[in-house]
Amino acid sequence: MSLLEAVLDPITPTTIVDVAKSWNVVLAGTLLIVIFLSSVIFLRQRSRLLPQGWNEFIHNYKFPAESQPNWSQHYGSQAAGDDEIRSKPSGIYNPNQPQFIHSYCPATGQYLGRVPASTKEDIDTAVQRCQVAQDAWKKTSFEERKVVLRLLLEFLKKNQDQIVRIACRDSGKTMVDAALGEIMVTLEKLAWTLKHGEHALRPSSRAGPANLLIRYKTAEVVYEPLGVVLAIVSWNYPLHNILNPIIASIFTGNSIVVKCSESVVWSSRYFVEMVQSCIAKCGHSPDLVTLVCPWPSDADYLTAHPGISQATFIGSKPVAHKVLTAAALALTPVTVELGGKDAAIVLDEHLPSWRQCDGIASVLMRGSFQSAGQNCIGIERIICEPNAYDGLVKVLTERVPQLRLGSSLDDDDDKNIDVGAMVNDSRFDELERLIVDAVTRGASLVCGGQRYNHPEYPLGSYFQPTLLVDVTPEMEIAKSELFAPVMVLMKAENAEDAIRIANLAKFGLGGAVFGKRGSAATEKVVRDMKTGNIAVNDFATFYVCQLPFGGVNESGYGKFGGEEGLRGLCLAKSVCRDRFPGISTSIPAVVDYPLQNMTKAWKFVRAMNAAAYAASVKEFAISLGQLLRNMM
8 A cells, every 4th residue: 555545545543554654664765865865975075084086095005915815925045035044933133134124924934025123323313204294293283183094094994905914914813803903993093083082182171279269260281292202012913003003193293103023024114104105195294103123222222212202112021121211211201001911700690501601702712812812901811600610611612622723814715714823933832831830730721732833834833722721820821921822711719709810910901701781790890800901791892992091010001092092192281371351360568579577478378378278158257357457
């Protein structure tokens, strides 16, 4: 029945139903049209906020051949054309060529090339170029800065395949892991900054003085760029770890020197060039962002450089001591993000039946095995109440052994790869030792536990996905940061005991609790777990949500990310003004220099303080009278 026929027919219950259905169709169609037209208008407006020719720039950008699937370069010294170059991925330093950093693919061992190590002269040049570029950049508006971030966002979104391949080729991770840990979080950082960054950096109006006598003053804080900032970033997320501080520095009006890890200098170079090209396309100096990668012997020169206004360090505790010692020479403030031993506490109330374990097992496996476990906020300890423990052991014992190792860039399209390579094999001996020690002390090794000699990639750095159960707090593996594809399960008597176990670690970066939403037990874990960040019924989403990120204890101090992260890259300048025209501070004659009568001056000041902070009308009136008498 058509809508017109329904209206003309005699009204019956069937007619009413048909009319309602017809109107629903009309309303739904209208809503779809409105959404479509709004989307078209939005996309056109966004296009006008990007530089001319942006689409062609994005689609015609040239990426390195090495990042292509099944890249056919040979292994080791043949690829390098130099007999002195080692054929193992761990050989980034060659004593016969100390001026170069040699790069290898961790998944295959293929030689990617060599990059000149930055010298002290290179560091001076990088800082100087940043200073010159920042002098002009600090005068730009937020809208001008947003154009650069919009172009970066579109660039990443439309070139995901190519960018992910670069990250995978240099880090060994899978494309799926890179899409989640590199692309998605970076797009979120860009989108959040575009939407909320300006609000975070607007002048902040404050309450002003509590003193009743000087309430004619206003108070605010304004946020101004610091100058040249430094980011010393780790290798585990070569794209995101570089772009995260770049995005914040660009938006806050700073320039930035990025010091990448020698382990991923090959990809870092391309990622910084990519950002520089986007900046130049928007009409600004590409020197806003510079990359340096000195050997450790010259790293202190960078950290202590007088041209650096603020630094962020992501890495290990031993290196942090050296960074902070060097930074202290120039009194450079440093935000420090170090290791983690994140615990996920699983309460019985979250899993009333072991048959419901599959969903949480998926989250825990992603938290433990993503990027081969090389994640500072990866789940390193799963601490369960008894019923949850039994259920998870049963499910994970079946699922973890099914994980497959390989190179998602080079394996056949129909071959599924779950876990990629580790960045190198330097910690394999220690990992195997910790696992053997745990088994000796009573833990049960369900699967894995040792390095993996891949039949197709004999020079790849692979470690078997490992599941250890019956781990106890006194075992060394429960205390040491693993940074590897090793899942550790521990049983707790109850929620209180689980919190106790979680807090035994010397780290405190992230954590998780799985329980009923809003329950007393869940909220107790949130409240009592000693960590800088915690996710409820999820894994690491506090980072995606752009909350201030940082830890406690040996996980470091200070915060980056979110509003606090943006403001941390600014000089918080306090500004005090007169609230009304013609009313401003004047010095009464009784306390003007030189003092004419010390006794009167003292009584005046005493009465002024009493009146300013009076607790009652009577006290105010008496104090005001004393103040006026002593003004004469």
